[in-house]
Amino acid sequence: MKKYQVVGIGNAIVDVIAHADDSFLELMDIEKGIMQLVERERAELLYASMEDRKQAAGGSVANTLAGLGALGARTAFVGRVRDDALGRFYADAMEKVGTAFVNPPVAGAELPTSRSMIFVSPDGERSMNTYLGVSAELGTEDVDLAVAADSEAVFLEGYLFDKDKGKEAFTAMARACSGNGGKAGIAISDPFCVERHRADFLSLIENELDYVIGNEDEIKSLFETDDLEEALKKTAEICPLVACTRSGDGVTIIANGERTDVPVEKIVPVDATGAGDGFAAGFIYGMVTGRDMETCGRMGCLVAGQVIRQVGPRAETDLKALFAENNL
Numbered sequence: 001m002k003k004y005q006v007v008g009i010g011n012a013i014v015d016v017i018a019h020a021d022d023s024f025l026e027l028m029d030i031e032k033g034i035m036q037l038v039e040r041e042r043a044e045l046l047y048a049s050m051e052d053r054k055q056a057a058g059g060s061v062a063n064t065l066a067g068l069g070a071l072g073a074r075t076a077f078v079g080r081v082r083d084d085a086l087g088r089f090y091a092d093a094m095e096k097v098g099t100a101f102v103n104p105p106v107a108g109a110e111l112p113t114s115r116s117m118i119f120v121s122p123d124g125e126r127s128m129n130t131y132l133g134v135s136a137e138l139g140t141e142d143v144d145l146a147v148a149a150d151s152e153a154v155f156l157e158g159y160l161f162d163k164d165k166g167k168e169a170f171t172a173m174a175r176a177c178s179g180n181g182g183k184a185g186i187a188i189s190d191p192f193c194v195e196r197h198r199a200d201f202l203s204l205i206e207n208e209l210d211y212v213i214g215n216e217d218e219i220k221s222l223f224e225t226d227d228l229e230e231a232l233k234k235t236a237e238i239c240p241l242v243a244c245t246r247s248g249d250g251v252t253i254i255a256n257g258e259r260t261d262v263p264v265e266k267i268v269p270v271d272a273t274g275a276g277d278g279f280a281a282g283f284i285y286g287m288v289t290g291r292d293m294e295t296c297g298r299m300g301c302l303v304a305g306q307v308i309r310q311v312g313p314r315a316e317t318d319l320k321a322l323f324a325e326n327n328l
Contacts, residue, residue, distance in 0.1 A: 002182070003150040004100075005073045005288045008061035009143070009173050010157030011135040012079030013114040014086050015058030015313060017273065018050040020119040025127060030119060035128040035159070035190050038117075043131035046117040054312060057093035058116060059135070060189055061157040063274045063313045067281025067303055069098035070319045073288065076100040076147055078173070080138040086113035087134075103142050109134045120311065124269030132162075139165030140172050148176035152288050155280070156209075158189030161197045167204075174208040183287070185211035185241070187280055191221035198222065202238070211241035211287070213280050219244045243297070245279055245304070251297045262297030265305060274313025279304040282319075291328075299328055 025032050028049060038046065057066075065075045077094055081087030083105035090113060094101040114133035118126050138160065148154055154177040160166035174184035186209055188194060194201055202222060205212055212235065214222075219242070220231045228244075235242045236254040244252045248266040252259065269275070282303035286296030302322055306315035 002152050003074065004076050004147070005152045006065065006068050006155055006284055007076045007078065007147055007151040007153075007173070007177070008065045008155045008157070009078040009138075009169060010061030010160055011059045011114060011132065012057075012062060012077070012081045012090055013059040013116045013130065013135060014090055015056050015116050015118055015273075016047060016050060017054045017118045017120060017271075017312060018052055021122060025119060025121070030127050030129060032121065032127050033125045034192065035130055037162075038129045038131050040131060043115065043117065043129070046129050047115070050117060056312060056314070057090045058313055059157070060159060060187055060277050061155055062094065062099075063277035064155060064187070064280040064284070065094075065099045066097045066314050067278055067319065068285055070315070071281070071285045071323070072320060073285055076102050076151070078102060078138075078143060078147070080135050080142055081105045081113045082109040082111065082134045083107040084113055086115065102144060102147055106134065109137075111137065118273055120271045120273065124272050124308065126271065126273040136163055137165065138169055140168050143169050143172050145172060145176040148173045149180040149182075151177055151182055153177065153183045153185065153284060155284060156184070156186040158187055158193045158201070161193055161200065167200060170204065171208060174204075178208070178210065183210040185209055185213065187276065188212065188214035188218040188222070191217045194218060194221040198224075205235070206238035209239055211243070212239050213243045213276075213283065215245045215247070215276060243283055243300070245276060251279070251301060253293045253297050255293050258293075260293040260297060262294060262301060264301045267305070267308070269308035271311045272308055274307050275304045277313060278307035278315055295328060298326070299323065302326060302328070
């Protein structure tokens with residue numbers, strides 16, 4: 001048995017969440033519903049403007065690992081934080097949810113620990129303003145290949161693709177895992193990530209990865225098409241396993257050419273922050289515990305459904321009990 005079931009690599013970001021209406025977003029020139037990268041000065045301005053802040057260790061893959069840990073999976077996280085108050089908070093918070101934080105905080109790092117200011121609208125939509133800080137400097141020197149090799153699966157975060165060092169770290173992790181019988185996969189993260197790095201994304205998916213998870217906009221962006229069916233077909237041609245979330249229309253999974261559609265309960269979200277991360281947690285848990293694709297999809301939808309019923313990116317309910325109640 002391998003030491004870890006899932007090892008994730010991604011941005012180690014402290015999430016700072018507050019509610020804001022559309023007029024506030026317009027006043028602060030915040031584009032609704034997407035993730036925007038911001039510089040340090042703007043990050044400090046936005047942070048100061050937030051009322052009733054809720055703060056937690058976040059980042060897309062870190063949220064997924066927290067969900068996996070809550071389900072009892074053995075997990076580890078590869079990320080970079082500074083040895084400052086936020087960095088130490090982040091490392092401790094990951095350990096507390098059962099995920100090994102394998103890289104110690106970096107003493108004397110030039111940049112501070114990363115943070116994301118997330119404004120939640122009355123309709124549940126989230127507008128993310130992320131200052132990448134030191135996490136964007138993650139590279140191959142932060143990757144312990146033995147950790148990746150001793151994992152059944154690695155999960156990569158598309159947001160980290162904005163620097164070549166991150167891409168190199170991805171490839172090293174994927175090869176170390178796959179070369180030792182594991183599966184390597186990615187969360188596409190955002191259509192804007194794809195637009196910036198489409199060729200690299202497609203090359204990684206085709207040549208290094210065993211599975212890919214994304215929403216319909218992200219999947220369509222891979223091949224610059226508005227036709228989801230065409231995009232799914234093309235993605236499945238270059239990757240053995242594709243899971244595409246379609247909001248209230250459910251999930252489409254294509255595994256080795258076989259399609260599975262999983263319906264989802266339609267609800268108005270309280271906060272959509274972390275819904276995709278929650279889906280990935282449930283789906284990957286099913287994958288590493290040997291479940292069929294329909295069950296993996298149902299698991300992913302159940303976790304995502306809990307996440308959007310609350311404020312914050314991680315399900316606060318007992319996920320093990322939830323699965324038991326649904327005979328999973």
